[in-house]
Amino acid sequence: MHKLLTDDPGGKMMLLGNEAIARGALEAGMAFAATYPGTPSSELSLQFFQISQESDLYFEYSTNEKVAFEVAAAAANTGVRSMAIMKHVGLNVAADALMTLAYVGVKGGMVVLTADDPFMFSSQNEQDNRYYAKLSGLPMVEPSSVAEAKDLVPYAFDLSAKLQEPVLFRTTTRINHSTGVVELGKIPPRHPKGDFKKDPLNLVTVPAVSRRLHVKLLEHYKEAQTLAETSETNFIDGDGRWGIICNGVSYNYVSDAVAELNSKDKIRVLRIGFSHPMPAALIKDFLKGCDQVLIVEEGEPYMEEAVKAMAQEEGLTLPIRGKADDLFTRLYEYNPAQVRGCISRYFGIKDDSPEMLDLSDVPELPQRPPTLCAGCSHRATFHEVRKAAEGLATIYPTDIGCYTLGLLPPLSAADFLICMGSSVGTAGGFSETTDKKVIAFIGDSTFFHSGIPGLINGVFNNHNFTLVILDNGTTAMTGHQPHPGVDMSRLNMEGYGQVDIEAVVRAIGVPHVTVIKPYKVQKSIDAIKEAIAFEGVSVVISKEVCALYANTLKLPKRKPFRVGEKCVDHKDCISSLACPAFYIWNDRVRIDANLCTGCAVCAQICPEKAILPVKKSA
Amino acid sequence: MEKKRLIIVAVGGQGNLLASSVLGEAALLAGIPIRMSEIHGMAQRGGVVESALLFGDAKSTIISDGEADVLVGFEPAETLRALGRCNAATVVITNTAPLMPFTVNIGQGVYPDLGELRKLIQQKTARLIAFNAAALAKEADNVLGVNMVLLGALIQTGVLPLTVDQVKEAMTRKTKKRFLESNLKAFQLGFDAAEAA
Known part of the structure; x- marks a missing residue:
């Protein structure tokens, strides 16, 4: 039995943050989940994938985050408790659906997990997704610890069911990838089947309907604000005339710092867990009891701006600070010493933490950068493309996956990247405004995720580029999740279809299509040469299973x-x-x-x- | 309860995460508050893996520069790289068997001199326990047991509020049955090595 199905209310378990969230969802009666994998959220979906194989939980790896969001939205509109799971940038992909589902609302409960990644441990940006709550008008909750993450999921589902709106659940990497002790609750029975009642005048968002639905959303917003005012997720620790307002993991660093600075009787801490709508009355009341306030939040000054506006409404002139050159930065994740330092400076408290070591005499150490694995088929393909393009002025738009590591020398096969699927779209643009040979790289899973529209665009607008699809038969970067091109019977799983990449490419009407086996070097170079000599859109599908995944599949080993x-x-x-x-x-x-x-x-x-x-x- | 902060650094594949999970389980058994964090994501095979473990009354799950009470390095150059996490009172335990970074293999970097590496750590911290953990793992018939050897040394120092029995019980729960015997042997060899150091 999967360990997260353990029926031991009151029992204690060490869980990774992502496991704790999954357990919380089970304790909330969640019956339906969908995702596109993305670090730091990936292990959460893995739990659901495994659990769905031994229970009535429905789980799917969807082609992208927008689709995952849509299937979960439909489930929630039949009264089934559902969850859509994605990394922070995934919510950009799902944003179109998010903005208008806020108008339509849900019938059961729906929680949208957005896993933000301050410091960009494994992401292309560190956007602060609290603004999606503000943008959509939807409620957002944020845990500070692994244990709280588990407990907050059922809270979010109940909130969603009450408001009939999806609820955003925001984590950061240090929640997803921290481990802590959680106390298990009960797992209620799931209800994986719902019912859909036709109600087009409330569910079909033509302008006349949406004009009414926006009014309804604002009513829900008001109701959410009332709930936020008394929510136990917003609480105050300590006492004193100095105030700190914080959220998420920053609360941990603040709590430890206040204890270490012996200031529990001087500093009062307001932890915001229900971060949209902000509890205005609670915050105004807090401000009135303070002489000066510090806002501690990773990312953007989301709370700081709101709190300053609230002070203005009350005519309060106390100093309120957060992001500033001499205090907190908008960059990267925070750490305990940094937070302690800012608190000690701002309030003038002596900090007698141990001194940092002088490391000026430590020699420069050799780096261990992430690199493509031994025997990775991407390395072979990059080498072959470089050989085939020798002597040509090239641009290599690339995409998101292991193969992004092709940017490092000696492969040096990555020149431009902004987001999932951007290799194909940008290839078209580069080919129109330069005379260089544009050769773009995209992985198989990323091709399904968002590469297909760009390729159709290239064919329709007659762009001139070669797209190399690196088909290694899995979503390798995030831990070998399946995608629509995967033969699920190889994983002994039934009931799945399979979409053939070559058939899709040909059906789009790409005029020059070749399939290569990248371990055959000369043949591949010749085929790539032909493809890049072609005027117009050409596609090379480089097909070889991921070397790590081959081990998982127990494929026969080659001799070293x-x-x-x-x-x-x-x-x-x-x-x-x-x-x-x-x-x-x-x-x-x-x-x-x-x-x-x-x-x-x-x-x-x-x-x-x-x-x-x-x-x-x- | 007094706070103890432990950093473990290793190269991917050395079993750092299993060592952390054993310590976490031992703390759970001992009823000691524990929180940990680790870096996943782009740290693939051959990359650096760092775990932070906080025992006792704290809420943070990460450890800042200058804050570690004890640093355990599974690879000597990585121990040196993590030295910034230490202060003058930190106890450092390191394996002395290097794993060459690929960058050194292709001539893009120079591996530090091991004698100088020891001297640097010794000068700056309270205590250095350095021995060839890879050799001891081999002696335990367990080439993948470097993590358990270093766990033994860590427990011997008494910096963490965990007993030998609690850690051995956690090993029984968290490591594979067929490796348990050799893991326990590796643990004991590491414990003895630290005692002799």
Whole structure:
């Protein structure tokens, strides 16, 4: 049995934040969940995927976040408790659906999980999704700890059911990827089937309907504000004339700092857990009891601006500060010492934390940057494209996935990236305004996610670019989730369809389509040369299963390779491929047989043919 | 309860997350408040994996520069890289067997001299326990047991409020049955190594 299905109310368990949220959803009676995987939210969906295989929970990996949001919205409109799960930038993809579902509302309960990523541990930006709550008019809740994350999910579902609106549940990486002790509650029975009652004058958003629905949304907003005023998720710790208002993980750093600075009797802390609509009366009352206030929030000055406006409404002139050159930054995630330092400076409290070490005499250390795995098929394809395009002025728009790592030398196969699917759309633009050869890269899962409209656009507008689809048979970056191109029977799972990428590309009408096997180096280079010589849109599908995923699937292993006697040590292999299975021993190139997957790409590019398969006895 | 802050640094694949999970389970058994965090995401094979563990009365799940009470490094250069997390009172435990970063293999960086590395850590912190944990793991017939060896050394220092029995019970719960015996042996070898240090 999945550990999150453990029926032990009152029992304690160590859980990862994402596991705790999943458990919270089960305790809320959630019966339906959909996602497109994205770090830091990915492990949350993994729990649902596993649980759905042994229970009546419905879960799907949808093609993108907008679709995930839409299927969950429909489920919630049949009265089924549903959840849509995505990383922060995923909500940009789903934003169109979000904005108008706020008008339509839901019947059951619906929670939209947005996992923000301050510091961009694994993201392209660090946008603050609290503004989506403000933009859509929907309620938002934010936990500060793993234990609270679990408890806040049922709260969010009940809130949603009460207001008949989806509720945004915002986490940050340090919630999703922290581990803590949670106390288990009861798991009620799920109700995976609902009913849909026709009601087009409230559910079909033509202008005349939406004009009324906007009024309804504002009424719900008002009701949410009333609930926020007395919500136990907004609470005050400590006492004193100095005030701190904070949210999320910042609350942890504030609490620890106040304790370490022995200031519990001087500083009063208001923790905001129900962060939209903000509890205005509660905050105004808090401000009246303070001589000066500090706002501690990662990201944008979302609360700071609101609190300052509230002070103005009350005619209060006390100092209220947060983001400033001498206090908090809008950049990156916060940490305990940084928060303690700002509190001590702002209120003038002595901080006698241990001194930092002087590290000026520590030598520069070699880096360990993330790199494509040994035997990764992307490395082969990048090398082949670079060879095929030798002598050409090129632009390489790329996309989001493991292959983004192709930006590092020696592969250097990434020139432009903004978001999921942008490789194809930007390729069209570059091809119109430059005379350079545009060769774009996109992964299989990302192609399904948002690459297809860009490709259709290229064909329709007769752009001139080559799109290389790196088809490794899985969503590798986020942990090998399936996508519509995956043969689910290989995972012993039934009841799925399968969409063939080549068939889709041909059906779009791409005039030049080739499929290559990237481990066959010369053949692939020749095919890519032809594709890039073609005027118009050409597509190369590079098909080879992810080397890590091949292990999971228990595919037959290839023999590893070794460097033989013929090696003359010009290190072409290392300097053009940089496969991590290579290492230098006594100034000679060697191959780590434990890392080598036997892809044989280096053996094919070695001019001396000095790289040979390891014989069994060797 | 007094706060204790532990940083564990390792290279992907060295079993850092399992070591953290054993310590977390031991704390749960001991009834000691525990919170931890780790960096996932783009840290793939061969990248640096860092865990922060906070025992006792605290709410934070991360540890700032200068704040660690104890630093455990599974790889010597990574121990040195994490030295900023320490202060003059920190206890440092490190494996001395290097795992060459790929950048060094392709000539893009220089691996630090191990003697100098020890000296630097010794000069700046309260205590350094350094030994070849990879060799001890091998001695325990458990080449993947570097994590358990270092766990043994960590518990020997007594910095954390955990007993040997609590950690061994957590190992029983959190590690695979067929490795339990060799894991316990690895733990003991690390414990002894720290005692002798």
